[in-house]
Amino acid sequence: MTEKNRKIKQKKEVEQMLRSLYSGVSGMKNLQNKMDVVANNIANVNTTGFKSSRVLFQDVMSQTTAKAAAPGNGLGGTNARQIGLGVQTGAIDVNMAVGAPQTTGRSMDFYLSGPGYFMVRGAGNDANATVYYTRDGAFVRDSDGNVVNSNGMKLLADTLDTPVEFTDDFDAEQAFTVDNLEGLKPVNIPASLPGDETALYSAMTIDQNGLITAKYGNKVYVMGKLKVAAFNNPEGLEKVGGNNYIPTNNSGDVMVTNIGDRGTGQLNAGFLEMSNVDLATEFTDMIIANRAYQANSRSITTSDEMLQELINLKR
Incomplete structure (x- = not known):
């Protein structure tokens, strides 16, 4: 492998590491939105007529590394290869159900x-x-x-x-x-x-x-x-x-x-x-959001370690 090709490959690997970093960051940022909503629901559990909210997530656009191919020439079809680029908040819905x-x-x-x-x-x-x-x-x-x-x-x-x-x-x-x-x-x-x-x-x-x-x-x-x-x-x-x-x-x-x-x-x-906040649901959502936040932070630290190893290859 020539020096030029080695540098090109190293650049692509760095970009892939950065991609995983950004995905982890998007997960943490949007999970913070979920925690904000959950915390607000819990804070208003005794608020007269309060209506609880929930957060719905959506994936962000995906990067297509290979397009789908139709069957032909004796070969079967192949699906597209896509790598997701993170998560975004799709909606924050309000539960308008009548409270007790x-x-x-x-x-x-x-x-x-x-x-x-x-x-x-x-x-x-x-x-x-x-x-x-x-x-x-x-x-x-x-x-x-x-x-x-x-x-x-x-x-x-x-x-x-x-x-x-x-x-x-x-x-x-x-x-x-x-x-x-x-x-x-x-x-x-x-x-x-x-x-x-x-x-x-x-x-x-x-x-x-x-x-x-x-x-x-x-x-x-x-x-x-x-x-x-x-x-x-x-x-x-x-x-x-x-x-x-x-x-x-x-x-x-x-x-x-x-x-x-x-x-x-x-x-x-x-x-x-009374408010229609269900504390059991809110505490469950809080635990799930907390664990997901930890998992996203782990993906960031792991990507950082891999990026550091890639940088060390030059030494």
Whole structure:
């Protein structure tokens, strides 16, 4: 072998060693993504309405050293020879399955048994405020009578301008027909009945169909009806923190609907939705990711040793 051919061969061998190094590095980098997701799932095991995520991997492009050949001339066909160039993160999916209900005993805690979303309004005036969607049904009534979540965002519903005394023959379907975001308003339960300052507020309820009523004095008044949001692809929603989501191009447009329609489930007062994190699965994934990370680091150190031996051949 001539000196020139020896150098060419040595260069190819070095390139092959570097290829295995890069494959090991890609494995470690993407396994870190998996560990980040697993750790976040475990950290949010007690977060109300939290939806766990998972990481899916894909192979990177492969280097073809020999193409496939068809049978011919008395010989059988041969398959292509390809060497993979590592791994990449293909997707990070969100598991939107409904979590189990947890009893709280609070009348202002609500649990949706189906894949619907409460709608809350962020900061800003009515025209510019962003509407967020959440599975967190923990609400309180503030000093101004607004029904808000823990971040002060106002709960949206189909509300009446003037409360109506509740009777057995009250027709909620006829009274509440809003089916779009523009028609929804923040729920407000004032300290006294509008038009009668002597009738003071004492309690409010939202029944399983979303009908909002408040007690003033000895009478019960209808204040509005809670509507929920539905999406064609809930997994396409984007998490923005605070247990809130916003729509994306892949979630589909928001559909404002009555509770129970479009499979949104039933409203249950006195319960909150637990996270759907399965700790057994997360710990198993953590062990697998840890071992895979160690294996990839070993492939890097082994490739480094082989590369060092190749370099030493020149001495």
